[in-house]
Amino acid sequence: MSPRSSVAEARRTRQRIVERGIALASRDGLEGLTIGRLAADLKMSKAGVLGHFGTKEALQLATLEGAAAAFSRLVWEPAADVRPGLPRLRAVxxxxxxxxxxxxxxxxxxxGCFFTTASIEFDARGGPVREAVARMSRVWRRRLAAEARTAVAAGDLPADTDPDQVVFELIGLFMALNQEIQLFAAPDATDRTRRALDRLLGPCPARSAP
Amino acid sequence: MSPRSSVAEARRTRQRIVERGIALASRDGLEGLTIGRLAADLKMSKAGVLGHFGTKEALQLATLEGAAAAFSRLVWEPAADVRPGLPRLRAVxxxxxxxxxxxxxxxxxxxGCFFTTASIEFDARGGPVREAVARMSRVWRRRLAAEARTAVAAGDLPADTDPDQVVFELIGLFMALNQEIQLFAAPDATDRTRRALDRLLGPCPARSAP
DNA sequence: CCTACCGATCGGTAGG
DNA sequence: CCTACCGATCGGTAGG
Structure with missing residues (x-):
């Protein structure tokens, strides 16, 4: 019941660092995220920032994990209550x-999309960051594939649908949307995406049974 | 008829620099392309490299233009002799x-794909490199859209096809293929891409008239 | 095209 | 969590 211990203070500070790190890295990449600029942005010393992680690589991994948690909160959780299969896939x-x-x-x-940036940035290198990015991408693809599989079992997608093919095309669609927004600020990009989704998953509103 | 003048020598050297720059930047990005490492790779001095361009930004722009020329040579030219419309689009x-x-x-x-890397790297910043990337992407999209339009006019694609929608989905497909190859070294990625192309453009081999 | 150099910033450490 | 510092590397310049 003591007023916030120094351990809790340190945890809060660490979280503040990660949150700012996510914002900066989404613009400049995880390699472009430098300890000096992050520290200046937070009005802290470089040593104060680095002390929470030890190395820049550990900071990158912590930022990546923080971004994954935020992505899950923003994209997965709002759809978690929806009925599994096609409805949940559409909600996602x-x-x-x-x-x-x-x-x-x-x-x-x-x-823009943190994971597209991180994937492109590290996909031609080795090391733990690259492996973490690949692992997170696999987890996400597996989640999507599971919903597609459920949708097939429920008859909401054609019986000959390959769930991994659906996931492959979904990934591409959202990468294209990300580019359209970030590089061209195209206002019709979301419409294009929904049209492609209709082509991939079937028209959106009430589909009669097959 | 004189043996290579110093001007021609300089041009050759510049080209050598750009070619190595393309290779290094495709791995580490145009920001990760440093003058020092490029010079060491070429066994030149930093000043010798930089003298051909003046600034790092000019080197980045020259590298980008060299990559666009190589892309055009590898992807566009082999299809340039094919009949315009769907056959050429498929060849591309x-x-x-x-x-x-x-x-x-x-x-x-x-x-991996130089332009995906450059686009992701600069899409959240300002400046001439970002504008050059956006311009090149627009040129490429326009070329693809023109072929799609021709295909519609020829009756090789349904009359209600939106050429820009086709281009949007193509861009996404090839970004997904790039990730599959670079991040996962997935051997079945090209098959997946061809399957998605069949869904987007119609089945590949001889299509009977509609 | 080179050597020699500039100030700034990088990731990281010592010590408190 | 800070100040003070380290060697390495950054983009770029002077002068030849």
Whole structure:
């Protein structure tokens, strides 16, 4: 019951660092996230920032994990209550669009999709950051594939649908949406995405049984 | 008829620098392309490298232009002789797959698609490099859209096809293929891409008239 | 095209 | 959590 211990203070500070790190890295990448600029942004000393992580690589990994938690909160959780299968898959896609497009997502990730940036940045190198990015991407793909599989079992997608093919095309669609928003600020990009989703998952509103 | 003048020598050297720059930047990005490492790689002095461009930004722009020329040579030119419309669009897609997948492309761009990397790297910043990336992407999209339009006019794509929608989905597909290859080294990624292309453009081999 | 150099910033450490 | 510092590297310049 004591007023906030120094351990709790340190944890709060660490979280503040990670949150600012996510914002800066979404713009400049995890390699472009430098300890000096992060410290200046937080009005802390470089040693004060680095002390929470030890090395820049550990800071990058912590930032990546923080971004994954935020992504899960913004894109997965809003759809978690929806019925598994096609309805949930569609709800995830809507939240995913919002994550890329609306203030909710852009406030946390002002530089666009954090994982696309991190994937592109590290995909031609080795090391723990690259492996963490790959692992997170696999987890996300597995979640999506499970919903697609449920949708097939429920008859909401054609019986010959390959769930991994659906996931592959979904990934591409959202990468294209991310580019359209970040590079061209195209206002019709979300419509294009929804049209492609209809082509991939079937038209959105009430589908009669097959 | 004189043996190579010093002007021609300088041009050759500049080209050598740009070619190595493309290879290094495809791995580490245009910001990760440092003058010092590029010079060491070429066994030149930093001043010798920088003298050909003046500033790092000019080097980045020259590297970007060199990459665009190589992309055009690898992906556009092999299809330029094919009949305009759907046949040419399909030929471009095959060359595009080779650019991402085979030794031909990977020898020039060992770190994967140069333009995806550059786009992601600069899409949240300002400046001439970002504008150059956006301009090149627009040119490429316009070329693809023109072929799609021709295909519609020829009746090789449904009359209600939106060419820009086709281009949007193509861009996403090849970004997904790039990630699959670079991050996961997935051997079945080209098959997935061709399957998605069949869904988008119609099945590949001889289509009977509609 | 080179050597020699500039101030700024990088990741990281010592010591408190 | 700070100040003070380290060697390495950054982009760039002077002068030849």
């Amino acid at each position: 896609c809507e939240a995913w669009i919002a994550y890329l497009d609306l203030d909710a997502g852009r406030a946390v990730f002002p530089g | 897609c095959e060359a595009w797959i080779a650019y991402l997948d085979l030794d031909a492309g990977r020898a020039v761009f060992p770190g």
